[in-house]
Amino acid sequence: MNDWQEELRNSVTTVEQLEQYINLTPDEREGLARIEGVFNWSISPYYASLMDRDDPDCPVRRQVVPRVQELHDELGVWDPLHEEDQSPVKNLIHIYPDRVAFLVSSVCATFCRFCLRKRMVDTAGCPLDDDNLAEGIDYIRSRPAVRDVLLTGGDPLLMPDEQIEEIVARIHAIPHVQLVRIGTRTPCTLPSRVTEDLCRRLARHQPFWINTHFNHPKELTPEAVAACARIVDAGIPMGNQSVLLKGVNDDTAVLKELGERLVAARVRPYYLYQCQVLKGTVHFRVQIERGVQIVRGLRGRTTGFAIPQYVLDTPHGKVPLNYQYLKGRQGDGVVMETYSGKTWTEPNPVPTSCERQAEPNPVSS
Numbered sequence: 001m002n003d004w005q006e007e008l009r010n011s012v013t014t015v016e017q018l019e020q021y022i023n024l025t026p027d028e029r030e031g032l033a034r035i036e037g038v039f040n041w042s043i044s045p046y047y048a049s050l051m052d053r054d055d056p057d058c059p060v061r062r063q064v065v066p067r068v069q070e071l072h073d074e075l076g077v078w079d080p081l082h083e084e085d086q087s088p089v090k091n092l093i094h095i096y097p098d099r100v101a102f103l104v105s106s107v108c109a110t111f112c113r114f115c116l117r118k119r120m121v122d123t124a125g126c127p128l129d130d131d132n133l134a135e136g137i138d139y140i141r142s143r144p145a146v147r148d149v150l151l152t153g154g155d156p157l158l159m160p161d162e163q164i165e166e167i168v169a170r171i172h173a174i175p176h177v178q179l180v181r182i183g184t185r186t187p188c189t190l191p192s193r194v195t196e197d198l199c200r201r202l203a204r205h206q207p208f209w210i211n212t213h214f215n216h217p218k219e220l221t222p223e224a225v226a227a228c229a230r231i232v233d234a235g236i237p238m239g240n241q242s243v244l245l246k247g248v249n250d251d252t253a254v255l256k257e258l259g260e261r262l263v264a265a266r267v268r269p270y271y272l273y274q275c276q277v278l279k280g281t282v283h284f285r286v287q288i289e290r291g292v293q294i295v296r297g298l299r300g301r302t303t304g305f306a307i308p309q310y311v312l313d314t315p316h317g318k319v320p321l322n323y324q325y326l327k328g329r330q331g332d333g334v335v336m337e338t339y340s341g342k343t344w345t346e347p348n349p350v351p352t353s354c355e356r357q358a359e360p361n362p363v364s365s
Contacts, residue, residue, distance in 0.1 A: 004193040008109065008158070012043040018065070021048045025056045031066040039118055039280055041066050044109045047189040050218060059216040059248045063112055070113065070280035078119045080276045082315040091128060092136045095317055098147050102136050104128055104167060105153035109190035114243055114275055114284045116313075121154055137170055144176045152183040157193055165201040172205045180205065183241070185213040191227035199234035211239045211270060215249050217257045225265045232266045239270035242308060244291050245284045246275075252297035259298070259306035269308040274321060276313065288312070288321060296323040300339030 012018050015032055024032075035041065043064050051065075052058035079085075083093050091103035106120050115121060128136070140146050149171050156164060168180050182202075186193040202208055210231055214220060231238055240262050242249065249255055259269045272295065275285045286294075295310040311318045327335040333345040 004190055004195075007045055007190065007192060010045050011109075012045065012048045013041070018043070018048070022051050022053050022061060022065070024065075027067050027069075028056065028065050031068040031070060034068060034071055035066045039066065039070060039113075040111055040121060041113075042108075042111045044190045046191065046223070047110045050221065057247060058218075059254075060218055062247050063114070063215065063245070064110055066113060067283065069283040073280050073282040075277055076279035076281055077277060078279050080278050080315075081116070081313055083117075086315070089135045089139045090132045092139055094139075094143075094146075095315070097145050099150065100140060100143075100146055100148075101150045101152050102140075102171075103153050104133070104151050105156050105159055107153070107158050108155045109158060109186055109193070112185075114245060114278070114281050116276055116278060117154070118278070118280065133167070137174075140171060140177065141174050147176060147178040148181070149177055149179070150181045150183060155184050155186060156182050157184040157186045157198070161195075161198050161201055164198070165205070168202060168205045168208065172208075179207050179209065181209045181211060183211050183213075187212045187224055187227040187231070188214050188219050191221075191223040194227035194230050196230055196234075199230050199236065203234040203236055206235070209237050209239065211241055212267065213241050213243075214258065214262065214267075215242045215245060216254065217261050220258075220261045220265065228265045228267050238267045240267050240308070241271045241273065242269070243273045243275055243284075244286050244294070244310070246286050248284075250286045250290070250294060252294050252301075255294065255308075256298055256302050256306075259308065260302060263303060263306045269306055271318075272308040272310045274310070274312040292321055292323050295321075296339075299323075 012021065015024070015029070018024065018032070032041070041064070047060065047064065051061040055061070086093050086095055088094055093101040093103070103117075108115070108121050111118070111121055140149060151167065171177055171180050202210075212228070214224070228238060242258070244250060249258065255272070262269050274288060274291060275281055277285070291310060295307070298307045310321045312321055325337050327337060327343075329335070330345065332347060332349040334348045335343060335345050338344055
């Protein structure tokens with residue numbers, strides 16, 4: 001459909017609508033019946049069309065169709081990042097000194113079952129009235145250390161063009177703000193939303209970046225790739241943030257294909273998130289040690305910038321989950337392991353006392 005708003009009005013929100021796309025399993029039927037009043041669900045017609053009708057393990061289907069396992073998660077919590085405790089004003093999260101995340105929308109085109117903010121996503125639209133929006137912008141204006149503002153939600157791109165541009169422009173007008181970003185999954189779940197007019201509007205306010213969210217190569221359809229092209233062709237750089245999901249992309253070959261196809265679409269793989277200990281996601285969580293080995297399998301086997309950084313988000317910021325290639329020092333050499341498992345010792349003598357004395361003094365800050 002060319003009219004993205006009409007497509008949203010036809011979102012799949014009932015079992016009867018869902019049965020037009022897939023043959024439901026007993027597990028899915030029970031999940032749909034029992035999550036009512038606990039978790040919301042909604043799927044855009046476009047994204048629903050990507051699901052395999054007969055395969056319950058379809059990587060698209062697993063991401064969006066509720067399952068009964070969501071209700072059997074004893075470890076999961078509603079707000080694993082303690083975002084609500086780190087919100088000095090409504091819907092603005094301030095963890096890092098120099099950047100904030102501003103939750104300007106609570107609606108998404110498709111409700112992912114692993115969504116970090118599934119506690120708040122609904123179909124009611126933007127939760128911020130004019131006063132709340134002004135309060136958030138005033139907070140940013142009063143904090144000179146804040147140089148980077150991420151607009152997120154929900155999905156900011158489900159607001160009208162004029163409203164999105166107005167928010168971006170107001171924040172960019174703050175002298176100490178150097179960068180505005182938007183986090184959106186619409187190129188993946190509702191590519192018709194990414195119109196040329198929207199891209200032109202956002203490109204007026206540089207520097208401006210868009211981070212999107214693809215988890216599996218199956219999502220990189222011609223329509224999705226074209227949506228990304230409209231953004232990049234307008235002069236807006238793009239990054240991609242994925243989540244490591246059991247049964248969806250917990251496989252080196254899948255992540256390799258995803259990264260290479262993103263790069264071909266001119267979208268830089270950025271982060272691969274460890275799935276949070278979030279209520280209702282027990283069936284998605286991968287053991288971290290296994291995640292490290294999956295990502296390690298990419299090194300040396302694909303383009304370096306096609307490899308995302310594997311991270312865990314915590315209430316204290318993101319923590320890289322890296323394989324330890326650096327093994328230590330042996331005399332005047334540093335021992336490391338190459339991507340292929342071979343050992344390499346790099347000559348790297350420890351400076352002598354005379355050499356240390358001859359080194360220039362560090363520049364004082």
